[in-house]
Amino acid sequence: MxxxxxxxxxxxxxxxxxxxxxxxxxxxxxxxxYLPASADSTQVAKLQDRLPGGESTELVLVYHRAGGLTAADRTTAGRQVATIAHRHTLSTAPRGIPSADGTTLMYPVSSNEPGTDEKRRDAFVDDVRQVAHGPGGLTVEAGGPAALATDASGVYASLGGPLLYTTVAVVAILLILIYRxxxxxxxxxxxxxxxxxxxxxxxxxxxxxxxxxxxxxxxxxxxxxxxxxxxxxxxxxxxxxxxxxxxxxxxxxxxxxxxxxxxxxxxxxxxxxxxxxxxxxxxxxxxxxxxxxxxxxxxxxxxxxxxxxxxxxxxxxxxxxxxxxxxxxxxxxxxRRSLFAAMGSSAGRRPLTVLASGAVLLGALALGVLNLPGSLKQLDAFVDRPDSVTAMETVARAYPERSAQPIEILTPAGRADTTLAAVKGTRGVVSAVAGRTGDRWTEITVTASAPPQSAAETATIKALRHRLPGSYVGGPSAQQLDLEDTDARDRLVVVPIVLLSVLLILIVLLRSLVAPLILVAAVVAVWGAALGVGGLVFGPLFGFHGTDPGLGLLSFVFLVALGVDYGIFLMHRMREESLRGAEPAAAALTALRTTGGVIASAGLVLAATFAVLTNMGLVPLVELGFVIAVGVLLDTFLVRTYLVTSASVALGRRVWWPGRLSKAPSAGRERVPEPVA
CATH class of the missing domain: 1.20.1640.10 (Multidrug efflux transporter AcrB transmembrane domain)
Known part of the structure; x- marks a missing residue:
């Protein structure tokens, strides 16, 4: 066999x-x-694919000299931009925009060359970066949506190999230590x-x-x-x-x-x-x-x-x-007396005290959620700041009166003139230009006066959406706004579904109502505590300037699903001991003694594998890996060993209510084992 x-x-x-x-x-x-399926910004991205040339590749070339640009610097910039225009098909001829203080010259560059979108974008950005370079103290950087997307794509592309090798190495080391x-x-x-x-x-x-x-x-x-x-x-x-x-x-x-x-x-x-x-x-x-x-x-x-x-x-x-x-x-x-036997003994002697102390500790850690930074901006999403980020920071300092990230509007071609007039009349709009037309849609590129993803720019985007029914408002900042709104909606929908699904499965498996409620309550408490620990370290220790909007939902799903995983291991052995005739307290302590080491080893391995994400180059991945790793460790060494065991000892047979195990066996009658779920 x-x-x-x-x-x-x-x-x-x-x-x-x-x-x-x-x-x-x-x-x-x-x-x-990554965008919401039904959001305005998603529709803009899809409609841009149908326009001549497909989705446009927008970037910004930034020439900067701290002491002020020289005539030679401007000549260099013009020559390099002309080379780029000669080598690529651009939507419009790039025009330099000088800053008021004379330190910076910005060239918005847009390409609609044919080809596979991601490959075309990355090839275009890479070629622009090879052409554009600054001699003698002149810094030249490529920023804008395309450069940011290329840098992010590079980080994701590098995940495959390094992530796999690091995960294998971590698991190998832990297994060697565990198995000896x-x-x-x-x-x-x-x-x-x-x-x-x-x-x-x-x-x-x-x-x-x-x-x-x-x-x-x-x-x-x-x-x-x-x-x-x-x-x-x-x-x-x-x-x-x-x-x-x-x-x-x-x-x-x-x-x-x-x-x-x-x-x-x-x-x-x-x-x-x-x-x-x-x-x-x-x-x-x-x-x-x-x-x-x-x-x-x-x-x-x-x-x-x-x-x-x-x-x-x-x-x-x-x-x-x-x-x-x-x-x-x-x-x-x-x-030999194991660590988990000692833990079980302390939980068995004073179960209510242990339960109350653990609950207070988890509650105190959960208060750290109040210290979580606000929503993560696109420019703050990288652990190591690439050129695309520093370029946008330079633009923000040199051009405080305008945004360097366009707002893209797709409007029906028959209403293009009316829409353009309405856009120009919207508060917070510096300029608006009608672009490509195709497949009955016209693209309008808008420049806002406020910095990207600021409260003022968000107000401008909302105003445009309110004033332009039948049109779609997109672009990088609108995408970030839609991400935040959709994440809030998804939490309200998905979280109850996850809780209900897991609870129903546990009720069927454990043939009890009380035990599943304990497990689900425990993993929810762990999730809150893990997020709280993140709030205590993300800003003060890691220096992160925001929290990924999807962190709450994804960490909840993973911690609830994986946390209940360990609870099933423990409860399954506890139920097995109870079916053999052990008293409730003895069954709980035996289950902890026999499975505690395995659960601890498994928890260490799982936490270590998710901790690998903290070595990746994007803040959302680091935050997700950290919260899940901390949650798994809390679940393994506090909740499973102390709190679930203490609750089981304190409740006795009632932990299996209303199943058969919740009823005391009749005197003189041998218990007939029932199959274990």
């Missing part, structure tokens, strides 16, 4: 190979891949890598069949989920397999017993995680909605690999895979 399973996996990987390699080809990081074996750590790591390969093929299939959005963010998080969740399942299985090897002589029999013992918990936990992630399909934000299916694919591929391929490989390798700590048949593990 193990050889048959291994052969089937070889065939599966041979079939999946060509598709996995194509995932990078369908990965996109354009604005429409020169061979055992390699087996789950290789199987997780195979699961990731299969997940990439499945993600490509989803994209081709259903048009699922694949972005650098969603693909990277899918890889982290495969390695994090997959390693968690491997830890639980290997731990149970080691126990069973002491009871069974043949590794095959031991593995069958291990799968019967922990398989239901692994299936239930992975199903809960998948269900929680699929709730993101209710989001209107393209990036969030696309992450749901990809995350689900990652978890299910990790599950398939760890429950089929990993057992087959372990059985074929036999007991020697555990060397030098080989579990001999009939042996008894060395008895």
């Amino acid at each position: 193990p050889l048959l399973v291994l052969g089937l996996w070889v065939v599966l990987l041979a079939v999946a190979g060509p598709f996995a390699a194509r995932l990078a080809d369908v990965q996109h990081n354009r604005a429409t891949d 074996s020169p061979l055992l750590w390699l087996v789950p790591l290789v199987v997780a890598g195979i699961g990731d390969f299969l997940a990439r093929a499945a993600a490509y299939g989803l994209n081709q069949a259903f048009g699922t959005t694949v972005s650098g963010q969603s693909a990277g998080i899918m890889t982290i989920l495969v390695f994090g969740a997959g390693t968690d399942y491997a830890l639980l299985l290997v731990s149970r397999y080691r126990e069973e090897l002491r009871r069974h002589e043949r590794p095959y029999d031991a593995m069958r017993a291990a799968l019967r013992g922990c398989g239901p918990a692994v299936l239930a936990s992975s199903g809960t995680v998948a269900a929680g992630l699929l709730c993101l399909l209710a989001a209107d934000l393209n990036s969030s909605r696309g992450m749901g299916p990809l995350g689900t694919v990652g978890v299910l591929c990790a599950l398939a690999a760890m429950l089929t391929l990993l057992p087959a490989v372990l059985v074929l390798l036999g007991r020697r895979v555990f060397w030098p700590l080989v579990p001999a048949h009939g042996s008894t593990p060395t008895a």
